[in-house]
Amino acid sequence: MTAPENETQDFAIEGHGDISVGVRGAGASGDGSASATRITPGNALRPEDIALEIRKGQVKPSDDVAEYALRIGDDGLILAQRLGHWISRAPELEEDVALGNIALDQLGHARSFLTYAGAAWDKSEDDLAYFRREHEFRSAHLFEQPNGDFAVTIARQFIVSYYQFELYKRLTGSTDATIAAIAAKALKEVDYHRDHSAQWVLRLAGGTEESRRRIVQAFKLVWPYVEELFEDDELTARLAESGAGVQPSSLRADFDQLTGAILSEAGLDEELNLERIPQSLGGGRQGKHSEHLGYLLAEMQVLAREHPGASW
Amino acid sequence: MASQNLQSVPAELSPEELEREQAGQAYFDRIISEDSRIEPRDWMPEAYRKTLLRQISQHAHSEIIGMQPEANWITRAPSLKRKAILMAKVQDEAGHGLYLYSAAETLGQSRDKMTSDLIAGKARYSSIFNYPAISWADMGAIGWLVDGAAICNQVPLCRASYGPYGRAMVRICKEESFHQRQGFEILLELSNGTPAQKQMAQDAVNRWYAPALMMFGPPDDDSPNSKQSMAWNIKRFSNDELRSRFVGMMVEQVKVLGLTLPDKDIRFNEETKKWEHGPLDWNEFKDVLAGKGPCNAQRLERRREAHDDGAWVREAAAEYARKQAEKEYAA
Numbered sequence: 001m002t003a004p005e006n007e008t009q010d011f012a013i014e015g016h017g018d019i020s021v022g023v024r025g026a027g028a029s030g031d032g033s034a035s036a037t038r039i040t041p042g043n044a045l046r047p048e049d050i051a052l053e054i055r056k057g058q059v060k061p062s063d064d065v066a067e068y069a070l071r072i073g074d075d076g077l078i079l080a081q082r083l084g085h086w087i088s089r090a091p092e093l094e095e096d097v098a099l100g101n102i103a104l105d106q107l108g109h110a111r112s113f114l115t116y117a118g119a120a121w122d123k124s125e126d127d128l129a130y131f132r133r134e135h136e137f138r139s140a141h142l143f144e145q146p147n148g149d150f151a152v153t154i155a156r157q158f159i160v161s162y163y164q165f166e167l168y169k170r171l172t173g174s175t176d177a178t179i180a181a182i183a184a185k186a187l188k189e190v191d192y193h194r195d196h197s198a199q200w201v202l203r204l205a206g207g208t209e210e211s212r213r214r215i216v217q218a219f220k221l222v223w224p225y226v227e228e229l230f231e232d233d234e235l236t237a238r239l240a241e242s243g244a245g246v247q248p249s250s251l252r253a254d255f256d257q258l259t260g261a262i263l264s265e266a267g268l269d270e271e272l273n274l275e276r277i278p279q280s281l282g283g284g285r286q287g288k289h290s291e292h293l294g295y296l297l298a299e300m301q302v303l304a305r306e307h308p309g310a311s312w
Numbered sequence: 313m314a315s316q317n318l319q320s321v322p323a324e325l326s327p328e329e330l331e332r333e334q335a336g337q338a339y340f341d342r343i344i345s346e347d348s349r350i351e352p353r354d355w356m357p358e359a360y361r362k363t364l365l366r367q368i369s370q371h372a373h374s375e376i377i378g379m380q381p382e383a384n385w386i387t388r389a390p391s392l393k394r395k396a397i398l399m400a401k402v403q404d405e406a407g408h409g410l411y412l413y414s415a416a417e418t419l420g421q422s423r424d425k426m427t428s429d430l431i432a433g434k435a436r437y438s439s440i441f442n443y444p445a446i447s448w449a450d451m452g453a454i455g456w457l458v459d460g461a462a463i464c465n466q467v468p469l470c471r472a473s474y475g476p477y478g479r480a481m482v483r484i485c486k487e488e489s490f491h492q493r494q495g496f497e498i499l500l501e502l503s504n505g506t507p508a509q510k511q512m513a514q515d516a517v518n519r520w521y522a523p524a525l526m527m528f529g530p531p532d533d534d535s536p537n538s539k540q541s542m543a544w545n546i547k548r549f550s551n552d553e554l555r556s557r558f559v560g561m562m563v564e565q566v567k568v569l570g571l572t573l574p575d576k577d578i579r580f581n582e583e584t585k586k587w588e589h590g591p592l593d594w595n596e597f598k599d600v601l602a603g604k605g606p607c608n609a610q611r612l613e614r615r616r617e618a619h620d621d622g623a624w625v626r627e628a629a630a631e632y633a634r635k636q637a638e639k640e641y642a643a
Contacts, residue, residue, distance in 0.1 A: 047393075081387060084395070087402050088383040088614065091622020093376070093410050100403035104396060111392050126391045150625050206635060207628025214624070303390040303448055310506050312391040312448075312498075 045185050047111035047125060050178060054119040059178050064238055066120030067138075068245050069179065070128070071285055072167070073113030074139035077129060078293070079160060080107035081300050082147055091150055098196055102157065105189040112182040130304035134294050135287040141280060142225035144293045151211070151218035154200045159222060161193035162259050163229050166251040175243035198262045205266035219272050228282030230255070344545055349475040352418040360544055363537070364474050365419045367546065369426045372412035373437035376430075377611050379405045381445035382454065390448060397494050398451060404487045411484065415476040431616045439597065440523045442605030449502055449509075449516035455495015457517070457524035457562070463488045464558045465528060473545035496565065503570045510570075517566070518574045525589060526597045528555040534594075553586075560587035 053059045061069060083103035090096040114125040142160065147153045168190055171183035204215040230248045239245030263269045283289070304310075325333065336355025343350055350356055382402050389395035413423045429435040440458055445451070466485050472478040502513035529535055529551040541547035549557075559578060566573050577590030600608070 077392075080395075084386040084399055087386060087399065087406070088379040089618045089621075091618070091625035093406050093413075095622075095625075096379070096406040097403055097410070100399055100406065104399050104403065107392065107396050107399065111396070114392075129392055130390070150622065203629050203632040204625075207630075207632040208624070210624050211628030211631075299387050303388050307390070307506065307508065310390075310509055312394050312501055312505075 045112065045181050047108070047115045050112055050115045050182075051124070053178075054115070059116070059119065061116055061120050061176065061178070062244075063120055064235060064242075065176050065179065065244050066117045067235055068239055069113040069117035071138040071140075073110045073117055073128075074137050075143050075160075075164075076106040076110030076113065078137070078139045078143040078296065080104070080110060081296055082143070082145075083153070083157075085147060086153065095150075099153070102193050102196065105186070105193065109182065109186045109189075112185075116178050116182070126304065130301045131308075134289055134297055137287065137289065137293065137297070138285055139289075139293075140225065140228045140284040141282055141290050142222065142229065144284075144290060144296060145222055145225060146292055148218065148221065149214060151204055151214040152221055154197055154204065155215065155218035156222045157193065158197035158201050158259070158262075159226055159229075161190050161197050162255050163251065164190045165194055166254050167246065167248075170246045170251070173243075174245065179244060201262055201268075202266050205268050215266075216268065216271055219268070219274075220277065223272070223274055223277045224280040225282070227279035228284060231282060231285070233285065344473060344543075347473075347545060349478065350473055351475045359540075361419050363541060363544070364477065364546065365416055365421055367541075368412055368416040368419070368477055369421070369429075370436050370438075372409050372416060372426065373430050373435055374441065375405045375409035375412060377437045377441045377615065379409075380611055380614055381441060381443075381607075382451060384445050385448060385451050388448070389451075394451075394498070401455070401491050401494065404491070408484045408487070411480040415474075415480045418476045427619060431612065431619060433603075433612060436601070438527060439600045439605065440520075440527055441611060442600050442608045443519070443523055444607050447512050447516060449499065449512040450520070452495050452498030452502060452513060453516035453520040455491050455493075456499055456565070457495075457520045458527065459488050459491040459495060460562065461524045461527045461558055463492055464554050464561075468548035468554075469546075471545075471548060477546075496569070499569050499571065513569070514571050517569075517571050521574050522592055525555055525559070526592055526594070528552075528558070530594065530597070556586045556588065559589045563587065 050059070080103045083099050083106065086099040087096055087103070090099055110129075111125050114128045118124055118128050142156060145152075145156055165187065168183040168187040172180055172187060174180040174183065201215065204211040206212075230252045232247045232249050236245060236247050240247045240250075260269065263272065263274075304312075333355075337357065339354070340350065340356055340360075343354070350360075379402050382398060382405075386395065386398055386402065389398050413426060416426060417423060426435065430437070445454065463485060466481055466488065469481045470478055470485060472481065499513050499517070502509040504510075529538075532538065532550045532552045535551050538547060538550060542550070560580070562573060563578055575590045577588070579588050580586075581588050599605070603609075
């Protein structure tokens with residue numbers, strides 16, 4: 001990092017606090033062609049890298065894989081939009097950071113999956129996020145459920161992260177190299193999400209009477225949306241056959257076992273009696289959503305739609 | 313360094329205590345004159361401790377309250393890349409608040425106490441966050457101008473005489489540079505976009521320019537605490553000096569943006585070799601500081617709400633930790 005040219009040594013501290021802007025002629029040094037915000041440590045797979053491969057014609061998903069990536073990407077996008085709302089509202093600053101971090105991870109996965117999916121239809125991640133209508137989204141209902149109180153957010157995150165972990169673990173072996181690469185990056189992050197939500201389930205269940213009451217109520221509220229995550233259909237059957245994807249039902253046993261262990265450690269299993277909670281019909285993968293998604297999209301898309309074709 | 317012995321020693325001290333105080337003061341004076349660092353366990357004058365505690369906690373509060381105007385646009389960010397960058401930025405600010413509260417805790421006050429002072433309206437934070445972020449371009453202007461001004465203020469603080477503060481500032485400044493760049497990039501993109509986007513960018517710069525300049529604090533002849541802070545090596549440059557440097561940097565960068573600063577009086581004074589700017593409305597500054605800004609009540613209420621709504625979560629975590637410790641003890 002370099003200091004602005006006209007700085008005196010006593011003012012600039014070597015190595016940080018640079019307010020140059022990385023643009024030539026801006027009274028600052030730096031590579032004028034570089035994006036000021038293109039800072040990613042290591043060689044992590046970024047959505048921009050996938051977009052570049054697409055432009056070079058190096059990768060292109062089959063229609064089936066694109067549909068599949070759209071589902072997974074929409075799950076992450078909708079959840080990131082929900083979690084993003086917590087930032088500046090969390091119960092502790094540490095949770096502002098943690099929930100923000102999980103939101104960022106989910107958004108990162110979504111951007112990669114949507115970028116890849118879009119290659120099949122000549123659409124960008126932003127075309128897909130901002131210019132589709134409600135019935136064109138393929139996310140499952142769980143992801144659009146409102147944040148509720150902290151317990152509801154944790155219960156939702158607990159289910160999501162155990163589901164996503166099992167999914168990404170298998171997708172690292174996908175015959176589609178791009179899906180495998182995105183899953184490999186996502187897996188490490190989702191592992192942390194599991195840890196975060198499991199710890200909170202234990203704390204809330206074993207904390208005060210109030211926290212226990214709230215986490216029990218929270219699970220009752222979100223558990224009806226579990227079944228939908230594990231429903232197979234024709235698309236997933238074809239993808240499982242080709243090895244590019246998996247049948248969601250094949251994740252269920254591991255999911256049940258691992259979540260069951262935590263819920264049992266939390267002493268919640270009997271009280272919740274999950275098997276008796278009626279399961280919602282779902283339909284998200286076919287574009288049938290709850291009442292919540294419309295509001296979420298209205299807020300997310302409003303500015304982009306005010307300026308169609310604009311670049312940001 | 314002269315005139316460090318500002319502490320009047322209370323009369324009721326025993327001879328031993330008096331001796332300890334004098335030895336402490338001598339050590340402190342030597343450290344300051346050597347431009348070295350005071351650490352938490354070192355003796356320090358009570359006024360030095362209070363000044364630092366006030367400054368660091370205000371700085372922490374500013375980071376935390378400052379999350380709000382930007383969080384206001386996370387859900388509406390117009391592209392996914394911008395959404396990710398903005399989320400990361402607001403998350404950084406929570407992290408800065410955490411380091412700074414920790415640094416302040418080394419001076420003997422708990423984060424809980426600082427938070428309750430903030431919520432009770434007893435503590436201050438940077439008054440600029442009492443202005444509303446009403447358009448997407450405000451995300452650019454806040455990054456470029458507000459974070460830019462913050463960096464000018466904060467880079468010299470990396471050498472502040474109090475160790476934990478200086479070290480926290482090193483990391484904070486690194487991240488603030490990224491924040492300033494992303495703000496510049498937002499404005500650059502808008503300025504090169506559609507006429508409506510360019511207008512949005514200019515409007516945001518017009519609104520944030522003067523409040524950003526006032527972030528450096530009142531003019532030197534109206535800044536009673538500055539002199540002492542400089543003598544203690546907490547502050548290194550005067551308010552006006554930092555403001556002038558900042559104007560000089562912005563005047564160049566705004567040209568690249570293809571925008572203008574709303575100040576016809578900016579000029580480089582060849583005699584003093586300093587940048588000068590037009591008059592600022594210090595009455596407005598004082599009004600906003602006194603609680604009359606457009607968002608003062610809203611910002612505090614949001615913080616109070618988050619804190620109160622989260623009380624049961626914090627209680628649960630504490631209770632769970634207590635029970636776990638009890639179990640371990642029993643085992």
